[in-house]
Amino acid sequence: MVTLKPINKKEAALYLGYGKNEPDPVILNLMDECEGPLQEACHPSFCYGIFDIEICSEERVVLSECDLELTGKDIVKLLSGCGKAVVFAATLGSGVDMLMRKLQVGNMPKAILTDAMAGAAIEQICNDFQEELALQFPDMKQTMRYSPGYGDLPLAIQGKLLETLSAGKRIGLNVTEGNMLTPLKSVTAIIGLRNIREEEERSRLKDLAAGNVSLNAELSVGDCSKEACAGCAFAAKCHKNDN
16 A cells, blocks of 8 residues: 655645745645645555566667567667666546546635645655665666656657556556546656666776776785686786786
């Protein structure tokens, strides 16, 4: 079960266009009045799948064991160096849509504030999921969340993405003919996973090749056995062979 934390009103204020400025007391009081009904209307849930990936070209990524393909230079760049991709979907549920329609008829100021607070709420659900993902994969580094419609990743993949996750059955999340998510306060995204140790090793070897780090700084006596010198690409430069 997904639990919605108290809504971050600073985040909601960003959606309202306040930037770094804090809303005045009247708006803050209205936010307090809106939070209770919004919390009651929310039934947050999410689903996800983790897939091995293959970068086939500069503009195409294939996910293992499914028909979902990701196209565009931006998503290829995001997933470069990643071994896996997380396909993720989250929603606050249809109750929020019903609440919004009711407020739009009877109280437009509260409708505007509730919409911003719902935006902050779904953002919190996504952030909480990524925290759980970090605990599940402590040796993996996450990329930013990247959603269909960002950059050159087509919005038209929404339907295939939801189908891949069986999101309609699992969390009641669907897509319209115009590729809009329903319920409205919902998110789909792709997150790349990189192996931290492999990334550090690639960076270390890159620095060695560029001469940014000396081999002597990288290796000290006892780091490897004498037998390991045979066939080592760095044997000629290793300080263990100085004597």
